[in-house]
Amino acid sequence: AQKVTQAQTEISVVEKEDVTLDCVYETRDTTYYLFWYKQPPSGELVFLIRRNSFDEQNEISGRYSWNFQKSTSSFNFTITASQVVDSAVYFCALARSGNTGKLIFGQGTTLQVKP
Amino acid sequence: SAVISQKPSRDICQRGTSLTIQCQVDSQVTMMFWYRQQPGQSLTLIATANQGSEATYESGFVIDKFPISRPNLTFSTLTVSNMSPEDSSIYLCSVEGQGSSYEQYFGPGTRLTVT
Numbered sequence: 001a002q003k004v005t006q007a008q009t010e011i012s013v014v015e016k017e018d019v020t021l022d023c024v025y026e027t028r029d030t031t032y033y034l035f036w037y038k039q040p041p042s043g044e045l046v047f048l049i050r051r052n053s054f055d056e057q058n059e060i061s062g063r064y065s066w067n068f069q070k071s072t073s074s075f076n077f078t079i080t081a082s083q084v085v086d087s088a089v090y091f092c093a094l095a096r097s098g099n100t101g102k103l104i105f106g107q108g109t110t111l112q113v114k115p
Numbered sequence: 116s117a118v119i120s121q122k123p124s125r126d127i128c129q130r131g132t133s134l135t136i137q138c139q140v141d142s143q144v145t146m147m148f149w150y151r152q153q154p155g156q157s158l159t160l161i162a163t164a165n166q167g168s169e170a171t172y173e174s175g176f177v178i179d180k181f182p183i184s185r186p187n188l189t190f191s192t193l194t195v196s197n198m199s200p201e202d203s204s205i206y207l208c209s210v211e212g213q214g215s216s217y218e219q220y221f222g223p224g225t226r227l228t229v230t
Contacts, residue, residue: 035219043205045158045221091157101148101211101219105157 002027004094006106013082014114021077021109023092029053031097034068034075039108040088051075082113117142117210119222127228128198135194136225138208143188148209149181152224158207164191198229 003026013019025034036048049059051068059066063080079086089110093103118141128134138147149161162172162183170183184192195202208222 037221043226044223045207047218047220050218093158095219101146101209102160102163103150103158103209103219105159107157 002029002094002096002104004092004104004106006090006092006109008109009107010110010112012112012114015084016081017113018078018080019082019111019113021079021090021092021111023075023077023106025073025075025092025094027073027094027096029096033095033097033100035091035093035095035103036066036075036077037091037093038088039091045091048077079111082111084113084115087111087113116218117144117212117220119208119210119220121206121208121222121225123225124223125226125228127230130199130229132198133194133196134198134227135192136206136208136227138191138193138222140189140208140210144210145188146211147185147191149183149191149193150207150209150221152205152207154203161193161206195227198227200229203227203229 005024032053034051038046038048049066056068065078067076089108091108092106095103120139122137147164150158151161152158160173161176161181162170164170164183164185166185166188180196182194205224205226207224210220212218
């Protein structure tokens with residue numbers, strides 16, 4: 001069975017703090033894809049990253065970074081020097097190879113960044 | 116990239132009625148996906164719509180309740196039939212990126228309230 005767990009329901013930080021959002025997944029597949037999406041209060045889903053299971057290199061994009069560890073089935077997301085505009089719900093998702101349009105989403109983590 | 120539009124953006128409907136949601140993509144795509152996001156919840160895949168064939172529904176979703184049409188490679192509709200308050204959700208259309216794009220694109224969503 002495929003499953004994504006985001007154990008942190010809500011996180012509140014003060015602006016400029018670093019924050020890490022946890023994502024743990026379950027799959028028996030050897031090939032799969034992991035995603036992170038941001039859903040701001042306006043409701044649209046903003047794509048942040050897709051990573052395939054064969055690429056364990058960490059990714060950095062500006063203030064965002066992702067740590068993929070197959071050994072612990074985790075794909076954590078860190079925001080450095082958080083800003084108020086980072087306030088949103090963040091979703092981690094899993095897709096099987098060959099079915100990359102069929103995403104299994106975690107429950108989401110609500111991040112509130114206070115000024 | 117793919118640009119997805121949905122109509123209507125929101126609606127308030129009475130129980131027992133039906134609503135058809137339209138999804139238009141600016142490029143031809145093989146598969147289109149319909150997701151539901153219940154209030155405060157994560158996203159759940161309803162069905163996959165291929166052009167020229169019947170939609171494939173996920174566990175817990177049936178064609179009688181959520182009939183889907185896919186008349187061409189850029190358009191799909193999802194109907195929410197015989198609505199009840201439990202159907203109040205955001206309904207999102209999604210497509211895979213083409214070529215080297217790694218995104219899974221989502222439409223802006225249709226926010227449905229059933230009274």
